[in-house]
Amino acid sequence: MNENIDRGMSTLIIFIIAAAILSAAQSVVTTGITGIMADFHVHSTTAQWIYSSFLLVLGVMIPLSAFFTRRFKIKTILLASLGLFLIGSIIAYIAPNIGVLILARVIQACGSGILLPITQIVLFKVIPEEKWQVYMGLFGFIIGIAPALAPTAGGFIIDSVGWRSIFLIFAIMVAILMVVASVVVKLEFETGHYPLDIASLILCVLACVGIMFGFSNIAQNGFDMIWVILPIVIGAISLVLFVKRQFGIETPLLDLHALKNKYFFFGTLFSAILYFTMCGLNVIMPLFAQSIASHDATTAGVILLPATLVMIVFNFIGPLMANKFGVRKVLLLSCLFTVVGYLLMMTYTRTTSVEYMVVTQIVRAIGAGLGLMPAVTWTIAVVSGDVEDATAINNTVRQIIGAIGSAVAVVLMAAFAGGNVGHNYLSVSAFAQTSLVMSILAIISAVIVVLYIKDEIHDLM
Structure with a gap:
């Protein structure tokens, strides 16, 4: 029994450390946008996609967290999400143009989008229910402090050694964490061959991207038909169809009951x-x-x-x-x-x-x-x-x-x-x-x- 508790706590600690590092990546680049614009000779409306794309992908990946935990081992999920983030960080470090950098940020966000909600799931499964509030408070503090201080720390690093160094630092930290996690993480939850409903996945992606993309563009484009109205309409219709489908199939992507x-x-x-x-x-x-x-x-x-x-x-x-x-x-x-x-x-x-x-x-x-x-x-x-x-x-x-x-x-x-x-x-x-x-x-x-x-x-x- 004590061994299971130790496994649970060590696994949770690794997940929280990983979540703190990955959540910091969300906002750390904001102070480097000016330098990125100068290096790649692009306008701010293009450069800001290194931040906006990250948020959009997070929105898409979060609904999949329930499927991942039912289908794959916790250790596999952790290493896969860290691996994606590591690949994204390396690509960002060597990115020759803004397009590749945005792609790298998308890959980073895939790792973050998988890991962040699953860290909460691990917490709820490892910690007794009567202590959830206390541990969620600690989790909120750690996850909150990282992205809050990241732009300031990132600004100092960028001013000292350039924006690319940020991604190199992330790559080194995550590589070390992957080695530690492969040894320390031993706790597993019950999994099975839970099928992935492709139609639900497509509708989920269209709903999240459409709604978030459309509303995110309002400040810059007003109520433009192509950039705002159309994505929101597509997203809203997809959301309705997604909800209807989840209640109508035996193995939903996300059980909405x-x-x-x-x-x-x-x-x-x-x-x-x-x-x-x-x-x-x-x-x-x-x-x-x-x-x-x-x-x-x-x-x-x-x-x-x-x-x-x-x-x-x-x-x-x-x-x-x-x-x-x-x-x-x-x-x-x-x-x-x-x-x-x-x-x-x-x-x-x-x-x-x-x-x-x-x-x-x-x-x-x-x-x-x-x-x-x-x-x-x-x-x-x-x-x-x-x-x-x-x-x-x-x-x-x-x-x-x-x-x-x-x-x-x-x-x-x-x-x-x-x-x-x-x-x-x-x-x-x-x-x-x-x-x-x-x-x-x-x-x-x-x-x-x-x-x-x-x-x-x-x-x-």
């Missing part, structure tokens, strides 16, 4: 709304700082960095509080801080001090940090007998809703500003109105908590 549990449904909805506002804020706040308040990019980063670090800390504190005081109280407190944070943002003007913006962003970040991990953990616990599909559904919904949130926030702000966000009163008002929309969404989240989130999970099963 968990969504028929109203507590799981509304728990997922809560975390999706929270993620929507978080992703939207990550776009409109820098836009306010630079275009409306006329600060430079560095100052915009300074405004958000303390809030980001606070949110990461509360990713850890939130689950601990939920474990002690009950998830319902913590989520209501999360909604309260979130609403207050966005209402305070409505007081911003063109001359608002950086210090005031930092403080108000910290208030909002406390709300985000308190809510996300406790909500996700509680939602999975409601259907604890099916953590594979429940985790995949929850992560996929948040990934898609996050992409939509980023786009919708920009569109709302631009629409309220009359189509042009700038250093003027109308744009200040537009930012306030967009913040009001976000606060209303937080109030809706509070209503969901009151009606559907309960502390005693076992009474809901």
Whole structure:
């Protein structure tokens, strides 16, 4: 028994370390985009695909996590995902042009997209249910701190030895981790010959890529038919067909029956709304700082960095509080801080001090940090007998809703500003109105908590 526990914990530790490294790769290249543009002589709209392509592929791979865990051994999945990431890192390091670099990022994202959700599945299977909140808090802290600090660390490395060195460092770390994992990881879960439904896979890819690609392009292309409307329509139709097919076949790619549990449904909805506002804020706040308040990019980063670090800390504190005081109280407190944070943002003007913006962003970040991990953990616990599909559904919904949130926030702000966000009163008002929309969404989240989130999970099963 103790040997099984040791195997489980050592496997989980390796997975969390791997997840931290791979999640850092998502944002680390953002500080190198300028250098990549200069080296390959490309425009920013092309260079940004080294980041956007990564997010799109993540959205596609996450729904497949339930299938992978049913079909393949955990050790095989880990080594395969790390292997893909290693190959992607090597190709990125030697990339002769932007096309090859984007391809390398896609390969990296395939590895990340497999590993990140399966790390949660391993956690839920290894750790006793009564300790899920505590360990999910630790997981959220580690996974949060890596991508948050990655751009800063990446910027230092890039300024010192160039952007290619980033990918070489990743390749070395992952190669070492693969060697360690091949020796240390011995825990296995039950697997079988679970068939892959190709039609479901195609519909899943079309749905995720169509919706995320279309909404991601709104800020740059408006409501263009080819780049925005058509992908969203294709994605939406594919999603409807995908859902219908999953309920109609014997071995679905993703078992959606968990969504028929109203507590799981509304728990997922809560975390999706929270993620929507978080992703939207990550776009409109820098836009306010630079275009409306006329600060430079560095100052915009300074405004958000303390809030980001606070949110990461509360990713850890939130689950601990939920474990002690009950998830319902913590989520209501999360909604309260979130609403207050966005209402305070409505007081911003063109001359608002950086210090005031930092403080108000910290208030909002406390709300985000308190809510996300406790909500996700509680939602999975409601259907604890099916953590594979429940985790995949929850992560996929948040990934898609996050992409939509980023786009919708920009569109709302631009629409309220009359189509042009700038250093003027109308744009200040537009930012306030967009913040009001976000606060209303937080109030809706509070209503969901009151009606559907309960502390005693076992009474809901």
